[in-house]
Amino acid sequence: MSQDSDWEPKLLGFCCRWCSYAGADLAGTSRQKYPANIRIIRIPCSGRIDPLFILKALRLGFDGVLVSGCHPGDCHYQTGNYRARRKMAITKKFLEYIGVEPERVQASWVSASEGGKFTQVVSEVTEDLRKIGPNRLFEDGE
């Protein structure tokens, strides 16, 4: 389709306000360039993520979802990221089973001092999405 030639992946990021969101800020203030494909929603902790948010984002047409939180051991609330990790693990496995490409749902640990890692993760995830193409999962098909 002609629309596809200038298609750009749309990535939704859920970033923990204590680390990854600050990491994204640092990337910006350090004048690093990361793909503008990501739209970030700040969440109070990666543990706040509800798999519902991920499914809803895909349902709304986002090509991929990235959930990013503090490294294990660094959670501001002690254990939020460990809970996020369990949720993300089962969500990824389950969505893969029902037929969602694994690249569409990703998770990362990015600390407030890792502006570079944030840039790298967003670039890699965007590339992954570019490879698998637009999210047509919830399209009617006719």
Next chain:
Amino acid sequence: MENKELEQKLRQEAGALLEQGKVDYIVGYEAGSLKFSTTPLITRDRDEVSRLVINPFIVNNLANFLTGLEGKVGIVVKGCDSRSIVSLIQDNKVSRDNVVILGVPCPGLIDLGKIEKLLGKERDELDDVVREGDRVVVTAGGESSEFSPAQVLFDSCLGCELPTPQEYDLLLGEATAPLKEKTASQAKIAELKDMTPGERWEFWKGEFSNCIRCYACRNVCPACFCNRCFVEESSPQWVQPAPRWQDNLLFQAVRNIHVAGRCTDCGACERACPVNIPLRSLSREMYDIVGELFQFKPGMDKDADPLMTHYEQEEAEDLIR
């Protein structure tokens, strides 16, 4: 022990519990309006316990009613239901002190749909369906046919890991061993896993095009105990009320993720589905995912932490960048 004897014993015990004031309610099964069918019986009346039945058609998971009843409850459970109660105890939804568990060893529930298909007859044409040891004997129009459990039990029962309740106050009848027909129990899942992701999505898309979003699956599920389900939220509106396949599938996918670690693979959702969506092929896979990733078996140990409140320092790291 014969079902009739079991029933007598159950009625006696249930009656005594009510009489002695040890429970406020008895939750069990009574005969339903359709042939062979059963329906839940919830009563505080001593005389009504004579309606209690035990047979291979007690398909509901009665643990579902525990979260809605106040006071002490005497409840009839099969192996899978007892696991659901344990899971509710783990989640602090039910206090162990408030339930008197009347355990019934369950050699497996009979799927009348399978018998109808095998014999090419409607359920009303069947005269009797009984379990005799490791055979199921069906009589219809004077003729009797024998089937193996693997042919006529529900898929969930074929792979059942705990046919005899582990958590109980009183066990009626003798313990029964698991059938261990795991392959037959998960044939559909194996078939799906052989497909490409795209084919799997198409499969579920097709199935959920039939879904009328009656929420029967959610309503019969003891693990679905939220006071307010996300599907009924209107601000934000997570799913559209109209039953389109997109929202139907989103609902069921999220439901399965939300009950991960609570779902004991009892199969009540699939049995309740009026349009026969193979829901257990979703829930059983989730059951195996939590087992594989976190070595977690839902509803086995009432003192264990629930899946989602527990963590290990190092686990599942390979899934994260």
